[in-house]
Amino acid sequence: MDTALRRSGNGPLNGIIVADFSRVLAGPYATMMLADLGATVIKVESPGGDDTRLWRPPQRDGEATYYLSINRNKFDIVLDFTDEDDLAVAAELARLADVVVENFKPGGLRRFGLDYDTVVKTNPAVIYSSVTGFGAGNPQPGYDLLIQGLSGFMSLTGDAEGSPYRAGVAIFDVMTGLHTTIGILAALQHRMASGEGQQVETNLLSSAMSGLVNQASAFIAGGVVPHRMGNEHPSLYPYQPMPTGDGELIIACGNDRQFAMLAAGVGRAEWLEDERFNTAVPRNAHRRELEPLLIEALSHKSAQEWYELLTASGLPCAPINTVQEGVELAQKMGLEPVVEVTTGDRTIPTVRNPIRMSATPVTYDYAPPALGQDSDAVRAWLAQLTERSAERPASQGPGAEA
Structure with a gap:
């Protein structure tokens, strides 16, 4: 060559x-x-x-x-x-x-x-x-x-x-x-x-x-035509940005164990005893009842404060970064x-x-x-x-x- x-x-x-x-x-x-x-x-x-x-x-x-x-x-x-x-x-x-x-x-x-x-x-x-x-x-x-x-x-x-x-x-x-x-x-x-x-x-x-993927399958396999839900997820809750005392925090509870981390992290252990919230299917069905409770709990700290606290406990969550902040985060994490x-x-x-x-x-x-x-x-x-x-x-x- x-x-x-x-x-x-x-x-x-x-x-x-x-x-x-x-x-x-x-x-x-x-x-x-x-x-x-x-x-x-x-x-x-x-x-x-x-x-x-x-x-x-x-x-x-x-x-x-x-x-x-x-x-x-x-x-x-x-x-x-x-x-x-x-x-x-x-x-x-x-x-x-x-x-x-x-x-x-x-x-x-x-x-x-x-x-x-x-x-x-x-x-x-x-x-x-x-x-x-x-x-x-x-x-x-x-x-x-x-x-x-x-x-x-x-x-x-x-x-x-x-x-x-x-x-x-x-x-x-x-x-x-x-x-x-x-x-x-x-x-x-x-x-x-x-x-x-x-x-x-x-x-x-x-x-x-x-x-x-799952949205196409909802129609092809389930006969359901998906629709816009803003930042919400059709099958999981909470799995979206949530308002805090200062800024929004993305919370991603993919299972009941992670929801338990969230409840403990925000000081609301009683949610785990509530049959409306403690498992995924009823929690999804009763999201409108849980939402104001979660917003109130998150209002006492900023998005950055919650991010640091909840991430340390193992909960998947994140602030909403600019592209610049995303690049800087990747650099900070050693991803070059x-x-x-x-x-x-x-x-x-x-x-x-x-x-x-x-x-x-x-x-x-x-x-x-x-x-x-x-x-x-x-x-x-x-x-x-x-x-x-x-x-x-x-x-x-x-x-x-x-």
Whole structure:
């Protein structure tokens, strides 16, 4: 492998080549996960660049922080698919890759000969991952906000008597990215055992259905249509933010033992003798009777005071932090949430990958790339691989010796 594109460390995906034809969030999030685990990811952008390069503010030195959040550890090449020479480079990259990831509208790459049916003819061992909004048979474009509305998620979010709200993060894009990563890793394992490649398909709406978990099951298995309850939980109480003498405190009683901790912690042991409150099902049914008693008990201290006191007793609870306070808390707890990644004289602080591996740790080799910064290096590297690919059995996978 050209040393200019070499990854450091011994990540579990070292030597795996990923052709990343995706943009915006779900696809790039998945390919960053693969890159963090050691894969060599080639991000292919149009001359105009990934849409998220223009999604600012916020920004850092003129670069959109949105783009910076999901493109670490990648090499970048600009290719115009309407240009014959550039399209030939894209086709060669797809031919030599172990994994291809794309999130064009269904069939969008067919006219360029970069669709699965075409790529697999010259690269039979390829893992070809397609991310769409609504599945391969539905051509409409998918954005997370649309999925939050269409899936039913927004009908569950917000005050009971108020308007539906979207989540503050594109949760189904991120979830689909994770599902895509899982599918690719499973397909790579299958190829290792059998030599066979395959197509991996994910879509935002299916990921949303899966991600609605108990709320989707309430309808599918229970015939109940869930509805907005503000911050309350349909099956547990208390499991929500509660007012205190100063600020709100999130209390999460997932079982009767934790409710006993709460009752003892706020000095209301008599609740444990009350058949309305001492076990989960009646407590849930009588939440409106317990609520004013709990609010009164919590009114004697601030949220921070209760947090320190109740956490010490083992009760799951938390104040409501800003993002800044959340990062600072993670730092205080030794989780090292921020990692700086450097390419040349350019250093970008990014969020640490959440996966910790004892034998094959995540590596942070390259800052999110500038548009086209590796175009020459990638072309030279592809030329090297092209020369060697004829000597490699197809069952090994194109990147097996890279």
